[in-house]
Amino acid sequence: MIRLAPIPAGLPATVPFVGPETLERQAGRPFAARLGANENGFGPSPRALAAMQAAAGEVWKYGDPTNHDLTRALAAHHGVRPRNIVVGEGIDGLLGLLVRLTVAPGDVVVTSDGAYPTFNFHVAGFGGCLNKVPYRNEAEDPQALLDRVRQVGARLVYLANPDNPMGSWHDGTVIRTMLDDLPEGTLLILDEAYAEFAPADALPDIDADDPRVIRMRTFSKAYGMAGARVGYAMGHPDLIAAFDRVRNHFGVNRIGQAGALAALQDRDWLARTVAQVATARARIGAIAGDNGMTALPSATNFVAVDTGRDGAFARGLVDALAAEGVFIRMPGVAPLNRCIRISCAPDAELDILAEALPRAVAAVSRA
Amino acid sequence: MIRLAPIPAGLPATVPFVGPETLERQAGRPFAARLGANENGFGPSPRALAAMQAAAGEVWKYGDPTNHDLTRALAAHHGVRPRNIVVGEGIDGLLGLLVRLTVAPGDVVVTSDGAYPTFNFHVAGFGGCLNKVPYRNEAEDPQALLDRVRQVGARLVYLANPDNPMGSWHDGTVIRTMLDDLPEGTLLILDEAYAEFAPADALPDIDADDPRVIRMRTFSKAYGMAGARVGYAMGHPDLIAAFDRVRNHFGVNRIGQAGALAALQDRDWLARTVAQVATARARIGAIAGDNGMTALPSATNFVAVDTGRDGAFARGLVDALAAEGVFIRMPGVAPLNRCIRISCAPDAELDILAEALPRAVAAVSRA
Numbered sequence: 059m060i061r062l063a064p065i066p067a068g069l070p071a072t073v074p075f076v077g078p079e080t081l082e083r084q085a086g087r088p089f090a091a092r093l094g095a096n097e098n099g100f101g102p103s104p105r106a107l108a109a110m111q112a113a114a115g116e117v118w119k120y121g122d123p124t125n126h127d128l129t130r131a132l133a134a135h136h137g138v139r140p141r142n143i144v145v146g147e148g149i150d151g152l153l154g155l156l157v158r159l160t161v162a163p164g165d166v167v168v169t170s171d172g173a174y175p176t177f178n179f180h181v182a183g184f185g186g187c188l189n190k191v192p193y194r195n196e197a198e199d200p201q202a203l204l205d206r207v208r209q210v211g212a213r214l215v216y217l218a219n220p221d222n223p224m225g226s227w228h229d230g231t232v233i234r235t236m237l238d239d240l241p242e243g244t245l246l247i248l249d250e251a252y253a254e255f256a257p258a259d260a261l262p263d264i265d266a267d268d269p270r271v272i273r274m275r276t277f278s279k280a281y282g283m284a285g286a287r288v289g290y291a292m293g294h295p296d297l298i299a300a301f302d303r304v305r306n307h308f309g310v311n312r313i314g315q316a317g318a319l320a321a322l323q324d325r326d327w328l329a330r331t332v333a334q335v336a337t338a339r340a341r342i343g344a345i346a347g348d349n350g351m352t353a354l355p356s357a358t359n360f361v362a363v364d365t366g367r368d369g370a371f372a373r374g375l376v377d378a379l380a381a382e383g384v385f386i387r388m389p390g391v392a393p394l395n396r397c398i399r400i401s402c403a404p405d406a407e408l409d410i411l412a413e414a415l416p417r418a419v420a421a422v423s424r425a
Numbered sequence: 426m427i428r429l430a431p432i433p434a435g436l437p438a439t440v441p442f443v444g445p446e447t448l449e450r451q452a453g454r455p456f457a458a459r460l461g462a463n464e465n466g467f468g469p470s471p472r473a474l475a476a477m478q479a480a481a482g483e484v485w486k487y488g489d490p491t492n493h494d495l496t497r498a499l500a501a502h503h504g505v506r507p508r509n510i511v512v513g514e515g516i517d518g519l520l521g522l523l524v525r526l527t528v529a530p531g532d533v534v535v536t537s538d539g540a541y542p543t544f545n546f547h548v549a550g551f552g553g554c555l556n557k558v559p560y561r562n563e564a565e566d567p568q569a570l571l572d573r574v575r576q577v578g579a580r581l582v583y584l585a586n587p588d589n590p591m592g593s594w595h596d597g598t599v600i601r602t603m604l605d606d607l608p609e610g611t612l613l614i615l616d617e618a619y620a621e622f623a624p625a626d627a628l629p630d631i632d633a634d635d636p637r638v639i640r641m642r643t644f645s646k647a648y649g650m651a652g653a654r655v656g657y658a659m660g661h662p663d664l665i666a667a668f669d670r671v672r673n674h675f676g677v678n679r680i681g682q683a684g685a686l687a688a689l690q691d692r693d694w695l696a697r698t699v700a701q702v703a704t705a706r707a708r709i710g711a712i713a714g715d716n717g718m719t720a721l722p723s724a725t726n727f728v729a730v731d732t733g734r735d736g737a738f739a740r741g742l743v744d745a746l747a748a749e750g751v752f753i754r755m756p757g758v759a760p761l762n763r764c765i766r767i768s769c770a771p772d773a774e775l776d777i778l779a780e781a782l783p784r785a786v787a788a789v790s791r792a
């Protein structure tokens with residue numbers, strides 16, 4: 059009865075992520091600790107909060123469709139030109155636009171098996187063919203990605219650095235080498251959603267006009283503004299300009315634009331957040347150790363905890379913690395799925411985790 | 426150097442609208458009266474404003490990707506089921522998703538010449554072939570649209586009721602008849618962005634499960650929240666469900682969701698806004714008359730004013746008013762482009778218009 063175009067007609071009805079609100083409604087009560095979506099409970103800069111509350115009073119106006127002020131501030135911050143930057147509705151939205159711009163139906167795209175599902179959702183959504191290589195030592199494997207790119211003639215290759223869901227990272231020199239070995243005509247998507255948490259040497263020095271790579275950043279993580287939906291991409295001006303051909307020009311909300319601009323300018327708050335996240339990572343590591351599990355090193359605001367068991371055990375833990383009011387997630391594919399993934403958060407929420415985890419472990423071990 | 430997929434490679438670099446902020450930067454000063462984007466300067470409900478300011482404090486959380494609470498409230502408001510409704514990043518975003526879902530490259534889409542440019546932008550953006558029929562008596566012409574649909578075998582047909590940019594409207598019975606005459610397999614997009622301003626009998630009674638039509642609504646106009654980026658579509662559950670295959674699931678920002686929910690519940694504020702807009706429409710009509718021009722009847726929060734001259738004169742007026750600090754727009758195609766389009770606004774802004782318009786008319790008449 060409803061006639062869809064061929065590509066969407068062939069897509070599954072699945073969604074990339076089930077949100078915590080859906081789980082809360084199913085459980086009939088809110089989570090006591092929200093540690094599953096790599097949100098940043100240390101919150102946005104008070105200056106960003108004030109800017110958003112002030113901007114709410116002007117919400118009758120559309121946001122500036124060029125995101126002019128934010129784009130210029132980002133350019134100054136990164137030492138690039140405004141034409142190297144496009145602002146969009148989070149990295150999710152920008153990934154969708156980028157795939158639309160570069161992937162024709164049947165084009166091959168390479169990523170890692172277990173990497174960001176929303177990227178895969180977009181590739182499938184535009185008729186691209188996903189080709190996946192395994193993680194190596196809990197990290198995305200640049201050499202394997204490159205080998206596969208050459209083998210299949212990939213149009214796009216995705217790499218997150220630091221990585222989600224494992225929290226691992228590569229030195230910037232590894233990324234630079236990957237870039238130099240990239241075949242002509244292949245574009246590297248470097249998803250740096252967690253860049254602000256990473257050691258400085260994890261962030262490669264790349265000319266903003268380099269046509270081989272596009273970097274994705276966001277205000278959702280270190281800036282504590284996931285609900286504001288503001289991300290940006292940095293790349294060659296021709297590629298950046300192409301977003302204007304397809305993007306939802308008035309799509310970035312006015313309040314988010316104002317908040318992001320203020321957040322960017324509060325470097326002290328960002329430094330404070332990064333320090334708090336480091337402390338929280340260590341505490342999550344200690345909680346894991348107290349429960350006979352091993353926290354993997356992380357350059358992000360979450361920790362992948364190796365349960366030392368299998369995917370069924372980890373799934374059991376996620377479910378048992380949910381029953382305890384603690385929202386966490388876990389990697390989707392073996393062997394990564396022996397881990398659980400816990401977001402950094404203020405102490406009050408980690409207290410709840412610390413109390414609930416032993417009960418969850420006991421419950422799953424009994425089962 | 427930058428390789429785009431074939432469809433985007435063939436798209437122009439043009440954008441649907443130049444925002445007022447860009448014009449302000451070009452002029453080196455802000456507009457004194459912002460009357461060009463059909464924004465609603467009477468603003469959102471104080472309850473919506475309070476809800477947004479409160480939600481800013483929780484902006485570290487992603488918004489609910491299912492837009493659950495807002496969807497249920499909208500369903501109750503319209504007397505439909507939640508599965509008849511999908512919430513998205515404004516009607517602009519939803520139009521893009523709908524075109525993506527239904528239009529394959531080469532499919533023909535029918536609209537009116539001079540109707541909403543952003544819809545055309547999306548059709549071109551997905552490789553659809555636009556086919557346009559002229560307005561008739563300053564209104565979109567359902568019979569001409571239908572005839573063209575049959576002639577070209579259109580997949581989609583777009584009709585705004587009330588219409589933008591002319592403010593005209595059809596009785597709901599006309600829309601119902603159009604629907605009943607629609608060929609099998611053609612989907613009607615009924616853009617009702619201005620529905621709340623229209624007489625009740627302009628809104629057709631259509632079964633929400635009718636697979637022949639999808640209706641678009643927004644919080645940008647009557648609810649005064651253009652900058653929040655919240656719109657919704659109502660239609661057959663199978664079509665609504667299909668949006669989940671392609672939409673940016675976390676795309677609707679958390680603050681906008683909270684604001685829209687509160688705005689929907691404040692019916693008194695909406696009624697007050699509608700009354701204020703009616704008063705402003707009458708005043709714009711009087712201002713037009715004072716300047717030897719004729720306001721066309723409008724069922725929206727803007728007025729198309731017939732200058733009685735041609736497109737060059739109207740363009741001159743738009744530019745002369747901009748030089749006076751007054752932002753307005755005008756229809757894009759002849760013969761509609763003999764008109765200027767002025768958004769309803771509080772008296773302070775219409776005072777500025779009333780003062781500036783005679784000077785603008787004089788300046789353009791002299792030129």
